[in-house]
Amino acid sequence: MSRMEELAARGGKVVMNTYSRFPIAFDHGKGMYVWDADGKKYLDFVAGIAVNSLGYGHERLGEKIAEQAMKLIHVSNLYYTEPQIKLAEMICEHSGFDKVFFCNSGAESIEAALKICRKYASMKSKPGRDIITMEHSFHGRTYGAVTATGQEKYQKGLAPLMPGIKHVPFNDIEALKAAVDKNTCGILLEPVQGEGGIHPADKEYLRAVRKICDENDIVLVFDEIQCGVGRCGELFAHQALGVTPDAATFAKGLAGGVPIGALMATNKLAEAFKPGDHASTFGGNPLATSAGTVVLDELFNNGLLENVKKQGEYLKNKLLELKGKYPIIKDVRGIGLMQGIELGIPVAPVIAECINNGLLLVGAGTNVIRFVPALIVKSGDIDEAMRILEKAIVHL
CATH class of the missing domain: 3.40.640.10 (Type I PLP-dependent aspartate aminotransferase-like (Major domain))
Structure with a gap:
């Protein structure tokens, strides 16, 4: 049994079943990436469902929390x-x-x-x-x-x-x-x-x-x-x-x-x-x-709002490019770094395939994939996410 399987089994015995959890246990993260307990690396476009605004391992944030905890x-x-x-x-x-x-x-x-x-x-x-x-x-x-x-x-x-x-x-x-x-x-x-x-x-x-x-x-x-x-x-x-x-x-x-x-x-x-x-x-x-x-x-x-505007526009344009290539994508909508694509089918299999290939995504209802990455996201991260997403769509 892998470390991740062990943690999932232990958690299933003692944690209330209020979430449909993926069989993944995360261990640590840095920037836009997070690693599971078995060492697999994922690009995270969920960010704790729009929570991890500064990504993982942000030095100033960690230092401030540690300093305040001692006071x-x-x-x-x-x-x-x-x-x-x-x-x-x-x-x-x-x-x-x-x-x-x-x-x-x-x-x-x-x-x-x-x-x-x-x-x-x-x-x-x-x-x-x-x-x-x-x-x-x-x-x-x-x-x-x-x-x-x-x-x-x-x-x-x-x-x-x-x-x-x-x-x-x-x-x-x-x-x-x-x-x-x-x-x-x-x-x-x-x-x-x-x-x-x-x-x-x-x-x-x-x-x-x-x-x-x-x-x-x-x-x-x-x-x-x-x-x-x-x-x-x-x-x-x-x-x-x-x-x-x-x-x-x-x-x-x-x-x-x-x-x-x-x-x-x-x-x-x-x-x-x-x-x-x-x-x-x-x-x-x-x-x-x-x-x-x-x-x-x-x-x-420190320029984070400007980054959201720039990368939000970049993300939307990349999603629109995919929509132009794949009719299964019915709509692209959102503002800034809160974007969604509506598919003509349930999105669960697409999300599962993306996770399998190292990209974390989350749904917003049955037919919508939500993109809410950390606000520190860069164009290269978006390019990588779109590559994995396109691969999952082609795989359908």
């Missing part, structure tokens, strides 16, 4: 720490938001967003507490987040779900207008739907949604858990799309792999939260926020 890992949010303050300052400086709430994950940031919508309505003495979200969306696995998610497969067996959540078709402004009424207190959407198949929102649609919220004093929240943190060429995807929400959630790549989540809000909205209204024991701890400052510094001061 303070956790002291509780009963007190201030400089790393948390610094990261919040960096986020506010580079966005249209005034306040930040830190937590540990994207799902937790959604829970905070749902609560702040209803707390704001209460503060304003608005009659209703309904929140509208989008079909085919994905917002997380906790009860509020999974209720907000517009895909029944994630809700199976969990009824009764949280009340007061309505779903409408994405990018359909007339459907949204028909759903909004005096009981609506919030609208939640992803500027780029991730798990739903890599579908960017239309700019005109977002502008119309913003107008509806302004006219009805409805809180507009953007879920940028996957599409934020520079992945679309700006700190936030909504900055690339030109529409600013009242609040935004993000997580995944913010600390380069250390668990973190955040809810950003304007002062008007942030006032709805008073001491005791919401909290997170581990949220914004010094270790995670120190890591976050390194990621944002790389984005703004």
Whole structure:
């Protein structure tokens, strides 16, 4: 039995079966590559599902985490720490938001967003507490987040779900207008739907949604858990799309792999939260926020955002070239380094063949392959990935 087979067997006995895991156990990584326990090397275009923004073995990130771990890992949010303050300052400086709430994950940031919508309505003495979200969306696995998610497969067996959540078709402004009424207190959407198949929102649609919220004093929240943190060429995807929400959630790549989540809000909205209204024991701890400052510094001061724009365009063009050669590819869509290709067949066999040949990819639904590499990706990495992908398509 190989080392990898041994680890898979051990894991299967003690780890809950909540993921359809590949029979691979990873040991270490460097840059864009990761090695399994038997020494096989893979080019990684999954990046922990858009989490490992700086790739593997990033020296500055590792050094900062080690330095902070020897100073303070956790002291509780009963007190201030400089790393948390610094990261919040960096986020506010580079966005249209005034306040930040830190937590540990994207799902937790959604829970905070749902609560702040209803707390704001209460503060304003608005009659209703309904929140509208989008079909085919994905917002997380906790009860509020999974209720907000517009895909029944994630809700199976969990009824009764949280009340007061309505779903409408994405990018359909007339459907949204028909759903909004005096009981609506919030609208939640992803500027780029991730798990739903890599579908960017239309700019005109977002502008119309913003107008509806302004006219009805409805809180507009953007879920940028996957599409934020520079992945679309700006700190936030909504900055690339030109529409600013009242609040935004993000997580995944913010600390380069250390668990973190955040809810950003304007002062008007942030006032709805008073001491005791919401909290997170581990949220914004010094270790995670120190890591976050390194990621944002790389984005703004070390050319990483420019790399995303350049390589995102390069990746899209390479995918379009493949689409021109292979009719099985029905569509190419996305923004920056969040791209997807839709195939005319289920993508699982293609992904499996790519993995077999040393390229890690992940799906976004049954027929879409998602490309969310580390933001440090270079043109040569993309060329190698396209070579392996093309080989897998020809192999069909």
